[in-house]
Amino acid sequence: MLSNTGLLRRPPRPLTAFQRQCLHSFRNPRPRPAVLTASNRGRRHTSSDSGEDETGHINTASNEGILFFDNLFPLKLAWLTRLPYIDAGTIVSAYKKGRSPGIALSDPTDMIRRALPDNLPITIQAVLPRVREGGAYVKFSHDGGITTEELEGTVKAYLKGQPIKPWFNPFRRVRAFLVKGKPWIEDLYRLPSTRVKVEFLPTSPEASAAELTQETLYSLFRRYGTILEMISQPSDSKITPRYAYIDYSRMRFSTMAKNCMHGFVLVAEQGGGKTGTLLKIQYEPKAKTRWIRDWIASHPRIVLPIVAALIAAASVAVFDPIRTWMIRLHITHELHLDQNQYYLWLRRQLTRGYDYLRFKPKRNEDTSLNVIWEDRHTQMEQLQTWMSESVDTFIVVQGPRGAGKKQLVEQALEDKQYRLTIDCKRIQEARGDTKTINAAAAEVGYRPVFSWLNSWSSMIDLAAMGTIGTKTGLSETVENQLVKIWTNTSSALRSIALTQRQKEDRDANLGDDEWLEAHPEARPVVIIDNFLHKTIEGNTDMVYDKLAEWGAHLTTRNIAHVIFLTTDVSFSKSLSKALPDRAFRQIALGDCSPEVAKKVVLHHLNADAVTPEGEQKITPSQLRSDLDELDSVIQVLGGRLTDLEFLARRIQAGESPGSAVKQIIEQSASEILKMYLLDTDRSWSPQQAWVLIRELAANEELKYNELLLDDMFSKNGEQVLQNLEQAELITISSANGRPNKIKPGKPVYLSAFQYLSEDDVLRSRLDLSIMSQLAAKENTTIQSCEEELQRLAQLPGTPAEVKPRIKYLLAKAAASQDKIVKFEAKMGQLKKTLAEKY
Template sequence: MLRLVRIQPRQLAVRALWRFNSAAAAAAAAINEDCTPKESRLENQHVAETTGEVDTSRHEVLLYYSHLFVPTGKLSKYIPNVFRRRSDESLLDRVRKYLPPDIPAEVREFIPRSREGGAFVKLRLTDHTLNPEQAGKKLVEYVNENAPWSVLWTMRWKVFTVKGRPWIEDMKTGFTSTIRVTFDGSDVSPEELYAALRQYGRIETIEPPAPSNKDSPRSTIVKFTSFFDAAAARNCANGQIIQGTKISISFVLSQQKNFIVEFFNSHPRISVPIALALFAGLAFLIFEPIRILSIETKVLGLMNFTDYPAIRKTINYIRYWTNYLNVTGSKKKDDEDTIQDSWLELYNLAEELKLMLSEGNNTFMVVYGPKGSGKSKVVEMALENIKSPQLVIDCEALNKSKTDNDRLGTLSSTLGYHPMFLWANGISRFVDLAAQSLTGQSAGFSETTEQQINRILNTAATSIHRISVRNKPKDVNESDYLQRYPEAKPVIIIRGLTSKSDINKQIVDWAGALVQNNSAQVVFVTHDVSHDKLLARALPDQIFKTITVGDAGVDASLEYVINYCKTSRELKRKQNETGAEEMSSEEIHKTEHAKSVTKMDAKALDALGGRLTDLNSYARRIVAGEEPDHALQQMVHLSALEISQMFLSPTSNTEWTPEQAWIVIKELATHDRRQWFPILAIVNKEPAFSSDDQMKALVSLEYRELIAVRNIGGRVVGLKAGRPLYHAAFRELVGDTFLCALMDSKVLKYDIQAESDKIKKVETELKDLALLPSRRETQSRQDYLANKIYVSQEKINKWEKELAQKLLLAQKSLDSSKFQ
């Protein structure tokens, strides 16, 4: 009779397999037992589920087999099926196969321990004359000598005689090689424990109980090198009596630690940078394709629904029935017609730019001109009917950003770089600071603003290159395709470029890379006179295609203003026709003023000089109801007031002095506006511009658009008013008696001080010469220095007389203004 019990981790159950043969049946009949097979099975199940103990009779031997199969646990599911536990029947057959033939025994129970990779095997000796203890030793020796390899093929089976009373349980103890030996009586010495437990495997340490610990029961911690050895000791020696003391063995609950978490906590200098790098790489893999697609959508205008004919027709239909088309919708078209009809110069420049774009030259195209000269209008007309994708970058908006996050947000919105997590910058800086305080070094998680801008621009360059070759056949080379079809390359328009901004330098370098890679055509729209130096850094060996936009002539300016007033009058008439209200007397008066501009003499607009922004302001004033002469006078007066506040008021943070600005204003006011004023006339006459450092003030005044500078060979040779309207404002400032006398007196004081400083230097040299012996060689030098003192003193005397006159004139002008 055979009883085979299978113990599961969660439920202890007994499954009996009965195999009958003639020999087993005869042996079972010969043995006098008190229970039937059914009763025995139920009894064993009861014992396993209640007490967890396995009992043996007088003629039975209980063995423990180790290394039978792979223990079940969290990692067992990752082990191939060929290495996992076999069925109980197959294991039982293998156990029978390796029993010694000279010892008559049969397997009565087979209790597998899945969690520990072993099994209890209860054998019954059919020969009652054999000593169970001696028979057990022979069984262990035979099986250990002839045992097969385990399922992992790394070690053989191990068989041990169960000397104690095994305790079968399914508590959660985990995989541990440490056991706790509890003493039910006096303490067992480490030597005795070592002798009793060493047979089950190699022992690393034995930690006896502390002498100061008086708690009962006392225990010792024993650590084996292998979990299988600890499981064998626990199953075989539990309940064993050593030197009169019964020992109870249990697994020490292991603190199951996650290897990754433990490594992260133990090595922060290595784990923190690795974790942050993995996080950044994951974010890059997820969001970078989305950003590239977003930039392509922005450049191609896929989200601009007005480009679709059906939507555009619907919008125009709605505008028509809401009277929006009659009032506002025609204004843009009329403005374009006005420019093309009355300002033919801009139209010709636009055609020239369109021709440059069609050639597909690998260089920068620059539209240069002063503010308000119509540069943007030239670019707009040139790109109106071009099918190439377009992207506009406004550098002025980037330069006006106050914070780094605002600058990054503006750039990402301009390029269509989405998503952009600006809030993560503060978090990344905080994390980097925390990592630095923890590890002693920066984790490199946070980026500077320049690095983030470069990253955004690099992503945009990748997207733009993909757009340029999106329609390329597979069998055609990229360079040949782009050279043959320049319209496939996107057109990048960069407005408001200045040389005094770091982000503009980054954008220029990025644009240079696009041109060198033949990925796009770049058009710069700038009023900066030193733009060529900035662009030469990106393309040092290229010649730029430059279009210079100047001011229009007087006749063209007058025609533009007349057409503007006519357009405004027609729009007002259409609005009144669609509305129910009649025109008021004030509106009729404004309309009459708009009609009177057609009779204006062209010479009246000479002060505006054809600058588009000034002409628009002038025309709006006339449409608003002002007289033409009064409107022009107000514009000149406001410009004079602006110049007086910005350039003639003393400040400490400017690179020029009010005296230098006044000298330039006074000289240009008496000169013809259309001609360049020679710079030598100022340098040879005024001490305020006698040195190279003082000449730098002209560069600052040019950057502030007070003047325009003419350079030949890198040298300043001529000056002109920055805007034609400024020339009329210069004359008004010079015509102000009080202001002119006050500023002239400041200039004279500056000149007197400069000559006094010269005299002091000459006097110092004369004192040094006087200490030398009187010789003929130094006499000529003394005479020369004395003559310089005489000339400088004559100038001072002359300037002091003029200063007195200026101060008197200023006082008279101030007194006369009090009585007016």
């Protein structure tokens, strides 16, 4: 019975005497010369990369043959030949120049010399390198005593016994095969591939070629390397010549097969047909399978959400720690020069020397606000006390614009090292989603910000809705972006608070949350300025709702103290949504008293009245004789800090107090005229604003409910009053939780209202407009009464039940007519005034 080994292995062929002699020399090699010479190899020529004499072929005689050696050049260098001034010869020359004792087998010529036995009876005629295919042709001549097949077997046995491995591919040895066909040596840019296309051509034009079977192809091409697949041309294909594809496992195998078998003629005895079949071989670029890309393109509903999740995870893992660190730097000012002691010392020295050179006395810090702090000492102490309490510190400082809310908080928290101020006005006045996100990020130092990605992701979502019918989830709303900014800020504030924790503390064993609750002095302070600041366009409640929720989170988690600064008296509506079960602390600031206001102005005037030695000199207020007017002027101007500072600067410029106040009143009147009376694109009409200005100029304050009975406020009167209060034209005070009085928005506005009321042309123009509206309203009333009377007159016999209604309508129409007569009389007078005056 035959064994499996006998079935799979062919019996070895007997060696010829020549091969036995060569193998004997392999086992006992002799020293070889360093290079090929004419004495030991015969004459050798190196040809170009396009064949002998640029013909594209290698001509051989009956006693000549060609061997192809592979693995002499890296296949990855084929792209270099596309560069200008670089060809195969340049690369070969570079390899030769790279020969050195430290670089083993760097010269292809040296590798060919080593690949041939010493006693091989051949003469090398030419060497043709094939850089793109990683090998070289070696043309040789021999005597008639041996065949080229015997020489091939000898060289292959020699390379197997003594393998040669180049430096760029140390795991694969150099191989050699006899070229059986007639190779076409071209220098076209055709890169090797693992797939070769074998075309079956006739040996002469009048003959026909046979289509080789896969078994025949396998027997011809398997010797050059492992074949993965063989694909024959479909039988119904009309393409000629007929062909077949052969896929090798390695590119080196396909290059060897192409260079050795191109131009091979398969005779009839071997299955080549009657006249034989000529094999033409070329590389066929193998289409790469892109199943991953195809699957991604075919399943966007699965892939796009996964991509969005990965992007979000990468953002959280990579950018969020950076952003938290940047926010922390923004709060602690660790990289700011104004916090560096060496920089501050140098600046003091330079400033001092500059003052000495100019003979300028050292100027003390502005102490004019000290009077305000003394007057508001109680509020400052209360604020400092709340900062040291461990309970929720949700504080609101409310007051009109210019009352010094921010200055009060900064003065009270002067000793607090870590403070973060967020100006809501900058966020609200930013137009567009991108600018809103950038503004919010800038307030807390949130960097990097990729707000422009939001626009691109929105476009992607829009395209996805039109193609797959669902959103990708890549885009985020402004609300989500703001939540991310506040969340990172919370992390930074928490880490800043915990940095003050020491291992030597008594309560070092407490958890982070317990330690923050026990140490309120370590929490940073977050100041939210201009809270509930309204802009003209759009709904802005979303930003304030998120800020209120974030502030509630900071206080309930004991991360930071939160202080809201607002001018809106209805702030409780917005903040109660965030903390519905908590009572927040409140400090209400108003205008200064006349005594404090006078001291503020005098301190501004006397700010520089100190000599370099600190001795007092005669103050500017003592040199002015017109400051007696200050008491009466302040009664007109009021105690608003911004107005007082403006007055002090005008007096310092040389104006008298009376003249300065007159200029302030005129400027305020111009602002009122422009903002409230001439601009018609508002939520109120100029006639409604003028009614308020006219009545407040005469009465100083109005009853809230009485004003709502006025014909100009009969429709949406309360909403108009709220809008005018938000625009700071008026101030509405409350009693028992309901509005009861209306006052000017600023003390100086009362004088400005009176100033505008004294303008006969302006008063006549606006009163005429009001009279016209009222007259039109009464005409509408009379018209509706007449229409109803006509309907009642159509009833048969005038029933007794409708007679009271008829009398009511007649009386109402008569009253409206009397009003129209009065209105027209007044309108005549107003028109006469407008015609006579400019």
